[in-house]
Amino acid sequence: MAAASRTVLSSPHAASPGAVMVRAAPSSVVPLSRSRVRSAVVSSSSPAAAVAASEPAGQILGAGSYGALWPKPAVLVAEKLSEAGLTVLRQFADVECAYGMSPAELLAKVAQFDALIVRSGTKVTREVLEASRGRLRVVGRAGVGIDNVDLQAATEHGCLVVNAPTANTVAAAEHGIALLASMARNVSQADAALKAGKWQRSKYVGVSLVGKTLAVMGFGKVGSEVARRAKGLGMHVIAHDPYAPADRARAIGAELVSFDDAITRADFISLHMPLTQATSKVLNDESFGKMKTGVRIINVARGGVIDEDALVRALDSGKVAQAALDVFTEEPPAKDSKLVLHENVTVTPHLGASTVEAQEGVAIEIAEAVVGALRGELAATAVNAPMVPAEVMLELAPYVSLAEKLGRLAVQLVAGDSGGIKGVKVVYTSARDPDDLDTRVLRAMVTKGIVEPVSSTFVNLVNADYTAKQRGLRITEERVSHESPAAEAPLECIQVRLSHVQSKFAGAISDGGAGDIVLEGRVKYGVPHLTVVGPYEVDVSLEGNLILCRQVDQPGMIGKVGKILGQRNVNISFMSVGRTFRGKQAIMAIGVDEKPDKDTLENIGKIPAIEEFVFLEL
Numbered sequence: 001m002a003a004a005s006r007t008v009l010s011s012p013h014a015a016s017p018g019a020v021m022v023r024a025a026p027s028s029v030v031p032l033s034r035s036r037v038r039s040a041v042v043s044s045s046s047p048a049a050a051v052a053a054s055e056p057a058g059q060i061l062g063a064g065s066y067g068a069l070w071p072k073p074a075v076l077v078a079e080k081l082s083e084a085g086l087t088v089l090r091q092f093a094d095v096e097c098a099y100g101m102s103p104a105e106l107l108a109k110v111a112q113f114d115a116l117i118v119r120s121g122t123k124v125t126r127e128v129l130e131a132s133r134g135r136l137r138v139v140g141r142a143g144v145g146i147d148n149v150d151l152q153a154a155t156e157h158g159c160l161v162v163n164a165p166t167a168n169t170v171a172a173a174e175h176g177i178a179l180l181a182s183m184a185r186n187v188s189q190a191d192a193a194l195k196a197g198k199w200q201r202s203k204y205v206g207v208s209l210v211g212k213t214l215a216v217m218g219f220g221k222v223g224s225e226v227a228r229r230a231k232g233l234g235m236h237v238i239a240h241d242p243y244a245p246a247d248r249a250r251a252i253g254a255e256l257v258s259f260d261d262a263i264t265r266a267d268f269i270s271l272h273m274p275l276t277q278a279t280s281k282v283l284n285d286e287s288f289g290k291m292k293t294g295v296r297i298i299n300v301a302r303g304g305v306i307d308e309d310a311l312v313r314a315l316d317s318g319k320v321a322q323a324a325l326d327v328f329t330e331e332p333p334a335k336d337s338k339l340v341l342h343e344n345v346t347v348t349p350h351l352g353a354s355t356v357e358a359q360e361g362v363a364i365e366i367a368e369a370v371v372g373a374l375r376g377e378l379a380a381t382a383v384n385a386p387m388v389p390a391e392v393m394l395e396l397a398p399y400v401s402l403a404e405k406l407g408r409l410a411v412q413l414v415a416g417d418s419g420g421i422k423g424v425k426v427v428y429t430s431a432r433d434p435d436d437l438d439t440r441v442l443r444a445m446v447t448k449g450i451v452e453p454v455s456s457t458f459v460n461l462v463n464a465d466y467t468a469k470q471r472g473l474r475i476t477e478e479r480v481s482h483e484s485p486a487a488e489a490p491l492e493c494i495q496v497r498l499s500h501v502q503s504k505f506a507g508a509i510s511d512g513g514a515g516d517i518v519l520e521g522r523v524k525y526g527v528p529h530l531t532v533v534g535p536y537e538v539d540v541s542l543e544g545n546l547i548l549c550r551q552v553d554q555p556g557m558i559g560k561v562g563k564i565l566g567q568r569n570v571n572i573s574f575m576s577v578g579r580t581f582r583g584k585q586a587i588m589a590i591g592v593d594e595k596p597d598k599d600t601l602e603n604i605g606k607i608p609a610i611e612e613f614v615f616l617e618l
């Protein structure tokens, strides 16, 4: 950050050229539910939505305004939706409930509808969006997970996806507790035996919960509610969540610990993290090996967080005494699934959200969001919501992308046992007068980048500040004035700093900060570039994926890494080396088009001069 001057001002409006504005981010908090804004907005990545952005508010989705001159919109409800939600929908739209359609039936029907409402059982694929021939403008997911919706295809088709992220939280937590208690007391096995005429009192002696240690893996909405309830049962609750604030866990009486600590100390392990690259098969042979013999596992999150074959092995060996599972890698699981049929496993068919109350809440939440979206409003629960007002988009587009990517990279650098992200500082270096640069969109994009890869929450302009606050992310912004010859560019660079946090890549920790992960980027020829990692200057285009290696500065390193990637057909898009002093440490930033497999990454790590490396998805 050359040629920059910094001054701290108390008010953004008092800022003058050459000054720095410092302000705490969430000045106004928008309630998450039922709040919407009317604005013409456009996705940073969707050409279809970009066209829509030039239309006035109310026509964002090409809808026009429904009323006397327009036919009512048509809504197809593909899975059971509570009557309360249908009532909301019917006031505004013609509603057809077609439960249990085959994929072919859905393809044949979808072009007659403006909106489609599903739960987790219907796959909204690219083919479905194509078959709608441009008519489908909203997909409503009556629940949290949108793994069954092709988001990219929806965005490309200018189709807004909305979900209902909060109404089933308590139901999922209660189901977790129900599974925990019934597993510990063999309720389902004893029930089946008795119904088969067997009175087996000594076979089904259970274990007590009081005084036992429960590890809650993922301390978000559901996990924290499980922890609260388990405390009430007299359990000792520990939790693992690299991104959760420690004070929130403390307030519930749970201790935040590292992954290894959690799984080695626990008598019961309850899974509540989203399915991501980092959590996929996070319970595997290696992690089962570290657990106490006789541990019990509960999963109401997503099947993919457990390596199911490894769980069968652990159950067979007695390492895992019992498991209670609501979710499976493949749903429904195969009829002859060893896991489902295992005598020490209790299963339910993805019932976490299935209470009368939760389904009513979800139905109302999704119906209101769908109606709002059909009216051209932007729901706080919009998943692929356009982020950037059209007038801002023209100028800020690459910076918007840069801000999100810096957030996305930064969160992936946080170590597993970091104790939560304590503060996020976004520094904008710009030659602009502070009043000429509204950073709200950029701040929202940094939030999006930090939150989305590690949670089931989707961030849009409406809910960004609220989401940050909910997750205990304290975001502050700073403006640094830059005397730049290219003054017409809105920004010189953006820096994202996660303060007092441990990193899984020590090279990303800045010299100056006491344990701050620091990344900085700028836009070059319209493309976002990463230009600083910790104390190192690099220059790599932020497209595809990224490998960062820290090594001893010496000749031949680029060739060695390049050869390994080349042998595995991984195309390098960009490569850059930055060092502090010659012959000391350097880091290599390598942009790659494909995701290298585990072996390839391990081979890079085996190069003697390489001290650490990390693979990051953009």
Ligand SMILES: NC(=O)c1ccc[n+]([C@@H]2O[C@H](COP(=O)([O-])OP(=O)(O)OC[C@H]3O[C@@H](n4cnc5c(N)ncnc54)[C@H](O)[C@@H]3O)[C@@H](O)[C@H]2O)c1
Pocket: 144, 145, 165, 168, 169, 172, 217, 218, 219, 220, 221, 222, 223, 240, 241, 242, 243, 244, 272, 273, 274, 275, 276, 278, 279, 300, 301, 302, 326, 327, 350, 351, 352, 353, 354, 454, 455, 456, 457
């Ligand atoms: N069975 C059901 O019917 C049902 C119902 C609701 C939710 N769910 C699932 O439960 C899960 C949690 O939902 P939520 O609403 O609480 O989501 P959430 O986003 O509020 O919480 C997820 C938490 O996991 C944490 N996390 C991310 N990566 C992690 C990692 N590597 N290790 C540990 N923690 C990590 C996040 O920081 C976050 O705090 C999701 O997978 C969701 O789809 C299932």
Ligand SMILES: O=C(O)[C@H](O)COP(=O)(O)O
Pocket: 119, 120, 121, 142, 143, 144, 145, 146, 168, 350, 351, 352, 353, 354
């Ligand atoms: O993602 C969710 O909300 C839960 O997994 C519940 O899914 P469901 O709506 O299909 O019950």
